Amino acid sequence: MLDPHPRRHRNAFDPAPYERELTGIIEKILAAPELDDRALDRIAKKHPKDGVGLFSRSEIIAGFRHFSARRSWNVEEADFVERLRMRPVRTQSGVTPVTVLTKPFPCPGSCIFCPNDVRMPKSYLASEPGAQRAEDNDFDPYLQTWNRIAAYRGIGHPVDKVELIILGGTWSFHPEPYQIWFVKRCFDAMNDFGEGVDRRMDAVAAPAAFGSVPGLDGRALGSGYNRVVREALADRNAGKLLHPSEAATWTELERAQRANEAATCRNVGLSIETRPDHVTPDEIQRIRRLGGTKVQLGLQSLSDRVLAMNRRGHDVATSRSALRLLRSAGFKVHAHWMPNLHGATPEADEQDFARLFDDPGFRPDELKIYPCSLVESAELMVHYERGEWRPYGADELLGVLKACLARTPAYCRVTRVIRDFSSGDIVTGNRVANLREVAEAALRREGRPCRDIRAREIRGGGFDPEGTRLADLEYETSTGSEVFLQWVTQGDELLGFLRLSLPRRDAPAPEELRDSAVIREVHIYGASLSLGRRAPGRVQHVGLGRQLIERACEIASAAGYSGLAVISAVGTRAYYRELGFREGALYQHRALTPAPRTPPPL
Numbered sequence: 001m002l003d004p005h006p007r008r009h010r011n012a013f014d015p016a017p018y019e020r021e022l023t024g025i026i027e028k029i030l031a032a033p034e035l036d037d038r039a040l041d042r043i044a045k046k047h048p049k050d051g052v053g054l055f056s057r058s059e060i061i062a063g064f065r066h067f068s069a070r071r072s073w074n075v076e077e078a079d080f081v082e083r084l085r086m087r088p089v090r091t092q093s094g095v096t097p098v099t100v101l102t103k104p105f106p107c108p109g110s111c112i113f114c115p116n117d118v119r120m121p122k123s124y125l126a127s128e129p130g131a132q133r134a135e136d137n138d139f140d141p142y143l144q145t146w147n148r149i150a151a152y153r154g155i156g157h158p159v160d161k162v163e164l165i166i167l168g169g170t171w172s173f174h175p176e177p178y179q180i181w182f183v184k185r186c187f188d189a190m191n192d193f194g195e196g197v198d199r200r201m202d203a204v205a206a207p208a209a210f211g212s213v214p215g216l217d218g219r220a221l222g223s224g225y226n227r228v229v230r231e232a233l234a235d236r237n238a239g240k241l242l243h244p245s246e247a248a249t250w251t252e253l254e255r256a257q258r259a260n261e262a263a264t265c266r267n268v269g270l271s272i273e274t275r276p277d278h279v280t281p282d283e284i285q286r287i288r289r290l291g292g293t294k295v296q297l298g299l300q301s302l303s304d305r306v307l308a309m310n311r312r313g314h315d316v317a318t319s320r321s322a323l324r325l326l327r328s329a330g331f332k333v334h335a336h337w338m339p340n341l342h343g344a345t346p347e348a349d350e351q352d353f354a355r356l357f358d359d360p361g362f363r364p365d366e367l368k369i370y371p372c373s374l375v376e377s378a379e380l381m382v383h384y385e386r387g388e389w390r391p392y393g394a395d396e397l398l399g400v401l402k403a404c405l406a407r408t409p410a411y412c413r414v415t416r417v418i419r420d421f422s423s424g425d426i427v428t429g430n431r432v433a434n435l436r437e438v439a440e441a442a443l444r445r446e447g448r449p450c451r452d453i454r455a456r457e458i459r460g461g462g463f464d465p466e467g468t469r470l471a472d473l474e475y476e477t478s479t480g481s482e483v484f485l486q487w488v489t490q491g492d493e494l495l496g497f498l499r500l501s502l503p504r505r506d507a508p509a510p511e512e513l514r515d516s517a518v519i520r521e522v523h524i525y526g527a528s529l530s531l532g533r534r535a536p537g538r539v540q541h542v543g544l545g546r547q548l549i550e551r552a553c554e555i556a557s558a559a560g561y562s563g564l565a566v567i568s569a570v571g572t573r574a575y576y577r578e579l580g581f582r583e584g585a586l587y588q589h590r591a592l593t594p595a596p597r598t599p600p601p602l
């Protein structure tokens with residue numbers, strides 16, 4: 001039978017026909033006293049693939065995995081991978097990020113800067129690398145997750161701790177059955193992959209609910225996106241936006257989640273992206289039930305005038321309210337903020353950014369800075385052609401970014417400073433891909449280096465335990481106080497941190513969190529090691545996380561709280577149980593002995 005979706009298997013490599021060559025390579029690698037790139041190259045050339053080509057590292061690792069059971073190599077796969085010097089660059093922050101996209105679907109927003117590529121979920125372009133992977137998998141959550149984990153594993157990354165990042169349009173606008181199904185299928189893929197089970201053909205056999213639509217050139221100006229996508233979906237799904245196969249029940253999801261608690265490939269974080277005006281107490285509860293721990297929230301600007309000029313459809317007060325609700329429910333907030341919007345100026349942007357951290361109503365945990373880029377399908381084209389909007393010049397943009405990075409506090413992680421659009425998609429505006437490096441280098445030369453989390457996190461190397469210290473950074477928020485507890489080295493490198501929320505008694509909070517302090521995040525840096533493995537001198541698994549949690553208990557107890565809750569991911573529940581936390585409805589809890597409260601000064 002012909003493979004109906006050959007693209008999905010284009011990376012598959014079967015080591016079986018190459019036993020002689022691959023075992024020859026592997027045995028020489030194991031026997032080599034030292035192995036560098038040149039030595040590996042020499043070994044590979046002695047055992048060519050099909051008589052002419054060279055085996056890649058991922059193929060050699062696949063060979064090790066395939067043949068090791070029958071050979072007496074006495075070497076763990078992880079140690080073999082380490083020997084091959086496969087440096088896990090993308091997993092240095094301790095977890096393996098797996099990004100998946102929802103299918104093209106109408107969006108309630110009509111933001112003028114937003115691309116309208118009807119082959120993609122709203123705001124994404126088919127040329128973006130992550131979007132291409134999603135399209136290759138027909139936006140199927142199982143295929144996307146399974147194939148991405150397989151790709152990581154193929155190049156030697158540990159995949160036992162997976163952070164799931166769900167992107168695409170406005171998550172909260174998708175019908176609930178689709179949301180449950182989407183997340184369940186991601187969990188199915190993690191569970192199956194860990195067990196060595198491959199059910200990708202089942203997903204392939206299911207009727208494709210979207211996939212690429214022949215005949216569309218990708219452009220649909222303005223609200224045309226919603227119309228075209230609605231029609232395409234209805235056409236494929238008997239007049240409906242969802243195919244009957246794209247639905248699951250809460251019971252089915254919870255079964256998949258429970259299986260993941262003890263799985264080999266566990267989910268240690270789950271984020272979705274949505275708009276501030278869709279953040280409500282009910283929506284927050286739904287995201288939590290899905291297993292969500294983080295929300296990417298499009299703020300874009302803190303100016304009502306700029307929001308209105310860009311037809312965001314919500315105001316700053318709504319953004320403030322969304323952040324308060326999310327924070328009070330223990331979520332991490334990954335904000336998106338855009339300079340150079342229609343109606344903005346470089347000076348106004350610098351002031352806008354300052355408000356993001358000066359005002360306790362905002363102060364996000366993570367931040368994507370997306371300077372507005374003009375793409376052809378965005379409605380902003382009209383304003384550009386009328387001369388009402390122009391992209392900042394290179395120096396203006398660099399100046400704004402420098403000001404932003406210099407002002408970002410130590411508790412925030414700036415994850416991006418530009419959008420991943422290809423230069424061919426950008427009509428006008430910045431095309432410099434490494435703008436962040438340029439801005440950071442300039443700040444260093446000026447003696448005011450960037451101090452955000454990303455600039456300080458340790459990059460998987462060793463550290464001297466003698467020189468480390470635990471430092472508290474406390475700041476006010478709209479719901480109370482926040483303590484950013486951080487392990488730092490003598491050289492101010494960040495080994496790990498914990499976000500502890502100490503809410504005011506009168507702050508709104510879900511019933512389950514009343515009178516509780518809340519751990520919103522625990523993160524230990526270092527190359528992502530397999531659970532249970534130790535590497536001398538590396539950061540993870542040396543008890544830093546436990547010590548952070550014990551310190552959080554002391555702080556919360558001293559502040560008079562009778563309980564400490566944690567917004568745990570599904571795959572970290574077992575870890576917290578070991579530390580004395582017990583299951584609640586949506587959070588885990590540990591009882592505290594509250595210290596008597598000091599009365600406030602008269």
Ligand code: SF4
Binds near residue numbers: 107
């Ligand atoms: S809400 Fe987001 S995805 Fe929707 S139009 Fe606005 S920017 Fe685009």
